[in-house]
Amino acid sequence: MLSQKSLRAKFIIQLASGASMLILIFSVMLYHYIKINIYENVVKVLNLEVEKILNLNSLNDKVYEFYNENLGHNSVEVSINDNKINLSKPKYTKIYKDDKNFLKLDYPAKDKIISLQTDTTFYANIVSQTLTNIIVINSTMIFLILFYALFLSRTLLIPIKTLTNRLSKLNETVLIHIDENTIPQEFKPLAKGINRLIDRIYTFIQYQKELFIGIAHELKTPLAVMKTKNEVTLLKKRDVExxxxxxxxxxxxINAMNKMISSILEIGRQENAQFxxxxxxxxxxxxxxxxNNFKILARNEGKDVDARLSPSEFFMTxxxxxxxxxxxxxxxxxxKFSPKGSVILIKSRLYDGFFEISVIDEGCGIDESLDLFAPFKRYGDKSGAGLGLFLAKGAAQAMNAKIYLKNRNDKKGSVASIKIPTSHKTKGF
Incomplete structure (x- = not known):
């Protein structure tokens, strides 16, 4: 049974009902068209007979006899009566008697009414048979439409079932891309989105593994050094100093390990911030x-922060x-890496559906061949846990943004940027 919430059931119902309605409307129009055309021939015959009678000089019983002998149509019965009801225009009447159908024309002519009647049983049978045939054909067509809707819905859902089966088989050890070439054109955006999600999951798992290994290494090394120093110190008596x-x-x-643990806790806080x-x-x-907040910190170290932001106002989520x-x-x-007297520049711009923020320093630059976003990787001569850029990259991924780190074109520092996709509202731009 198809559930009411089933996409396939809704598709079948809508397709079948829509097609059935079109067939019904077309059939009604076709039936009335055939019926009108059939009876139109009968009406023409009656009108021609009336014209014959009107061409005679006078209207009386002798005229009636003359018509029957010389002008009459073998299937038309004629009578001429006084116009006692003051009929002003021709009147057509359908009559059913003795299991037969008749069409009667009452035509006003001066003070008389010419009445012509013809047997239309044959034509009525044709119309009735036509209606029966239309009903039988419509029933067959509706059945075929239901069958086609079932077949078409099954065909259309095959790509979704394929994607569902592949996704159900994915786990942290099996992260295989969906082959976009085997997916219909309409489902390629979905496949691309799933592949991007798989990439993010794979990256997250790899970084988590690397993070755990790094944590174990970073904590194990100072503990081993502390243990060795204590053992050496206890080997023999020494001075108090x-x-x-x-x-x-x-x-x-211990202080270094506390800093490391604080950085690890920061990872947990960041993951909460992703929600x-x-x-x-x-x-x-x-x-x-x-x-403005960072200007105070920079000036305490003999440096400065300058912001050159564009546009003048920009609203985004x-x-x-x-x-x-x-x-x-x-x-x-x-x-940290800029010399005293230098200026750190913060710039922003809006282009091609992205909002980009760049932080430009005047430091020693970076080695672009290295993975600067790996955890516990320290560069330069400054101390730190080596988790800053790793956490920044994770935060950017949670925002569906990308971050970049490169050297300035003049080789006098580095540029750190984040590009955020946006459907934006701007004022004053």
């Missing part, structure tokens, strides 16, 4: 607020926490 030095080294290692509901706001005003996390990482890295 040596014990203090060993404890201080252990405290430094943050998007809000519509003026992103230009939001970026201006963020840049964003997840503020995720966007702030990405920009925070970009700007903090720019401040």
């Amino acid at each position: 040596k014990y203090i030095e060993a404890l201080q080294n252990n405290n430094n290692s 943050e509901k998007g809000v519509e706001k003026d992103i230009i005003a939001y970026l201006d607020e963020i840049s 964003i997840q503020p926490t995720l966007l702030l996390h990405i920009l925070q990482n970009f700007i903090q890295n720019a401040i």
